[in-house]
């Protein structure tokens with residue numbers, strides 16, 4: 001008989017790498033379905049930096065933390081393997097917040113059918129959180145204008161790579177900040193960014209001066225880190241800063257001090273943070289915005305696939321080391 005394997009969060013991280021002690025792997029029987037329920041077998045699970053926030057004890061955030069003892073939260077794609085639900089049949093391909101588990105029984109709330117004729121990896125890399133976040137953050141908050149200069153941090157990541165390509169399609173001068181030469185080459189030579197800056201290299205300010213000779217109009221922040229202050233100092237009047245993520249701070253007990261507010265007033269900057277759960281009701285409209293760019297061949301992606309449920313635990317550390325090359329996904 002098939003059993004469910006799940007990974008529960010049992011301790012909260014206190015800084016440093018994520019390790020197996022924070023989790024327990026459990027095997028459970030799969031209960032019989034009641035009327036109106038379906039059984040889903042998950043095939044691909046998304047790993048996201050947001051998980052660090054979900055594991056923290058902070059209740060004053062945009063979404064409650066995962067309770068200790070609960071299945072770790074994640075989104076994924078799977079298939080219906082049993083159904084007592086009028087709207088789902090066996091074989092339907094579905095997507096939703098599935099958690100770190102192989103199987104689960106649900107009443108279907110929050111579970112949507114996937115009809116796009118694309119592999120799971122492409123759906124999770126483009127049409128799920130990365131693409132939706134890039135679309136909302138860049139197009140709707142950043143409001144890019146042709147001829148402007150944008151800088152994107154975490155530029156080879158799943159969100160940043162789409163932000164940069166959307167900005168390029170809109171006619172901006174696009175600078176990406178990355179942590180390796182391999183990623184720098186990829187975003188310039190494969191994705192069409194105008195320039196890349198490796199934040200681990202020397203002379204960051206000189207590189208900014210060279211690639212953003214006319215200053216920076218739009219700053220899409222995914223990471224934080226020391227380059228943040230240098231970018232901030234080069235913002236143009238009426239520049240916009242879209243704060244999407246600050247991964248450099250996710251494993252710190254105390255967040256880094258931000259840039260000085262003096263530039264906010266002197267350059268009349270607009271700074272806007274956002275989180276996607278506020279926009280989940282707008283997903284159809286966001287997909288309508290994003291799809292034409294994809295159909296026009298303007299959005300490339302790469303996927304980094306790990307194998308097996310338990311690979312999720314160590315996999316999270318790839319976000320900190322920069323070891324992930326593209327959208328991080330666990331194949332079950």
Ligand SMILES: NC(=O)c1ccc[n+]([C@@H]2O[C@H](COP(=O)([O-])OP(=O)(O)OC[C@H]3O[C@@H](n4cnc5c(N)ncnc54)[C@H](OP(=O)(O)O)[C@@H]3O)[C@@H](O)[C@H]2O)c1
Nearest residue numbers: 049157158159178179222223225245246247248275276322
């Ligand atoms: N606001 C929202 O609703 C929302 C939604 C999705 C994602 N996000 C945020 O967007 C950001 C990117 O997410 P993603 O899923 O696309 O992840 P990702 O960029 O694919 O992976 C994270 C990358 O961050 C870089 N990084 C790690 N530590 C760093 C440091 N100290 N300084 C600079 N860069 C560092 C690494 O790349 P390098 O090799 O280049 O260092 C790593 O590969 C995250 O901060 C995430 O929390 C926000």
